[in-house]
Amino acid sequence: MEKTPLRRSRAVAARARPAPLEMSPREFRSAGHRLVEDIAKFLDSIAKRPVTRSGTARDIRARLGGGRFPKRGKPAGALLREAAELLFDHSLLNGHPRFWGYITSSAAPLGALADLLASAVNPNVGAWILSPMASEIEAQAVGWIGEMIGYPAGAGGLLVSGGNMANFIGFLAARKAQAGGENPRGGAGGRLRAYCSTETHTWIQKAADLFGLGADAIRYAPVNADFQVKPQELDSLIEEDMRRGDRPFLVIGTAGTVSTGAVDPLRELAEIARRRGLWFHVDGAYGGFAACLRDAPADLAGIAAADSVAVDPHKWLYAPLEAGCVLVRDRRALKDAFSFHPPYYQFGTEQEDFVNYFEWGLQNSRGFRALKVWLGLRQAGLEGYRRMIARDVRLASEMFRALDAHPEIEARTVALSIVTFRYVPPEMRGRGAEAREYLNRLNAQLLDRLQRGGEAFVSNAILQEDFVLRACIVNFRTQLEDVRALPEIVVRLGRRLDSQLRPREALAD
Numbered sequence: 208m209e210k211t212p213l214r215r216s217r218a219v220a221a222r223a224r225p226a227p228l229e230m231s232p233r234e235f236r237s238a239g240h241r242l243v244e245d246i247a248k249f250l251d252s253i254a255k256r257p258v259t260r261s262g263t264a265r266d267i268r269a270r271l272g273g274g275r276f277p278k279r280g281k282p283a284g285a286l287l288r289e290a291a292e293l294l295f296d297h298s299l300l301n302g303h304p305r306f307w308g309y310i311t312s313s314a315a316p317l318g319a320l321a322d323l324l325a326s327a328v329n330p331n332v333g334a335w336i337l338s339p340m341a342s343e344i345e346a347q348a349v350g351w352i353g354e355m356i357g358y359p360a361g362a363g364g365l366l367v368s369g370g371n372m373a374n375f376i377g378f379l380a381a382r383k384a385q386a387g388g389e390n391p392r393g394g395a396g397g398r399l400r401a402y403c404s405t406e407t408h409t410w411i412q413k414a415a416d417l418f419g420l421g422a423d424a425i426r427y428a429p430v431n432a433d434f435q436v437k438p439q440e441l442d443s444l445i446e447e448d449m450r451r452g453d454r455p456f457l458v459i460g461t462a463g464t465v466s467t468g469a470v471d472p473l474r475e476l477a478e479i480a481r482r483r484g485l486w487f488h489v490d491g492a493y494g495g496f497a498a499c500l501r502d503a504p505a506d507l508a509g510i511a512a513a514d515s516v517a518v519d520p521h522k523w524l525y526a527p528l529e530a531g532c533v534l535v536r537d538r539r540a541l542k543d544a545f546s547f548h549p550p551y552y553q554f555g556t557e558q559e560d561f562v563n564y565f566e567w568g569l570q571n572s573r574g575f576r577a578l579k580v581w582l583g584l585r586q587a588g589l590e591g592y593r594r595m596i597a598r599d600v601r602l603a604s605e606m607f608r609a610l611d612a613h614p615e616i617e618a619r620t621v622a623l624s625i626v627t628f629r630y631v632p633p634e635m636r637g638r639g640a641e642a643r644e645y646l647n648r649l650n651a652q653l654l655d656r657l658q659r660g661g662e663a664f665v666s667n668a669i670l671q672e673d674f675v676l677r678a679c680i681v682n683f684r685t686q687l688e689d690v691r692a693l694p695e696i697v698v699r700l701g702r703r704l705d706s707q708l709r710p711r712e713a714l715a716d
């Protein structure tokens with residue numbers, strides 16, 4: 208077709224004007240170098256910053272500015288600088304040496320660079336042909352994770368966003384393997400039921416509810432004084448349900464409970480599941496990686512007997528969020544549960560020796576989260592991870608000792624790297640039930656002050672109806688002096704709060 212002057216000038220304009228999201232190599236280099244420089248300074252200063260500057264949602268929104276969706280764009284470099292400043296100054300710094308809240312680790316700096324590289328190449332790790340090297344890197348990382356926790360070679364597995372998702376995949380693989388496509392609320396075989404301890408993380412409620420069983424399909428077995436499930440009692444629940452005509456399909460053990468770090472007797476649970484012909488899933492989102500320690504708790508070895516296991520690289524592998532991982536002993540179970548073949552995907556078949564990850568899990572398009580995990584595994588190596596995890600466990604014991612030594616602190620539990628404790632004013636020691644309500648209130652408010660104060664960050668647990676504070680160390684930046692500083696902070700804030708809260712007259716005598 209002959210070009211008219213109008214067509215020609217449009218073509219020239221299309222060539223001359225870069226897309227609004229394009230960056231010239233020069234601009235990219237300059238903005239990128241500056242960002243890396245700013246991040247390096249931020250990481251270098253993290254221990255000197257407060258863990259958090261707190262501030263209400265209104266304060267943060269005001270700092271962000273209530274701007275409208277811009278009509279026209281701005282240069283990328285300036286935007287990045289602005290975003291970095293907002294984030295460095297108004298985030299809760301979980302990479303701070305005194306951050307011990309929930310179960311969020313300090314993130315390996317290499318992971319930040321890995322995410323940059325992963326995004327730059329941007330493979331879609333849903334299908335092998337869309338991500339040849341990335342898919343193989345993911346397979347290798349998952350294989351090494353299995354090796355690290357002593358899981359049998361040849362298992363199937365993939366990376367997901369975190370512990371909840373990894374557990375969901377184990378749950379769905381179990382449901383498919385045990386009940387096919389039956390109505391989970393009462394097919395021919397009866398109502399499906401899952402068995403776990405009262406300490407199980409809330410993922411199980413979401414799974415049972417979302418995947419059609421109903422949250423009341425979960426049967427909770429009690430725990431012993433160390434918060435580990437009582438296997439005999441769990442077995443009795445199975446027996447009871449079978450007699451009633453229900454259909455048990457899944458036994459769940461936890462390797463490192465969210466509240467206290469307790470490890471269930473996994474070998475005994477595996478044996479119950481085997482004898483009863485049920486699927487055995489282990490939630491090792493937090494504690495699973497401790498199985499790599501040379502002196503790992505004996506109960507952890509049972510993780511190898513599970514049909515499926517969830518572990519979280521964004522916890523004890525120190526990968527930046529998000530990275531969870533599920534392993535399934537018989538990889539065919541993943542395909543059975545998740546593989547569909549729509550006509551518009553020509554990604555190769557089962558016969559080929561590669562994995563299309565969209566057939567193994569819930570996601571279709573998938574990002575390259577494997578890169579940060581794989582690079583971390585290579586940077587630290589197995590021995591490096593052993594050293595870091597063992598150190599966290601030792602620091603937790605040291606923290607427990609330091610807290611226990613203080614007369615105004617009641618140190619409650621220590622397991623893996625979780626410590627629980629509470630502040631108890633001296634004259635309220637041993638007052639039993641009468642003081643419970645007040646101590647619960649006192650410690651709940653103390654938690655709030657600690658979390659807002661910026662000196663150290665912990666979270667909480669409820670143990671036998673007592674509100675306790677809880678520190679979980681998955682932090683390679685924490686030093687001995689940090690854990691030893693905690694009792695003084697707790698007592699200082701606790702005393703101040705107690706003097707404001709306590710109706711002295713009522714409790715003095």
Ligand SMILES: Cc1ncc(COP(=O)(O)O)c(C=O)c1O
Nearest residue numbers: 310369370371408464465492493
């Ligand atoms: C034992 C356990 N399971 C599952 C989860 C959920 O993991 P995520 O927050 O990565 O989804 C957690 C989180 O702390 C956990 O401790």
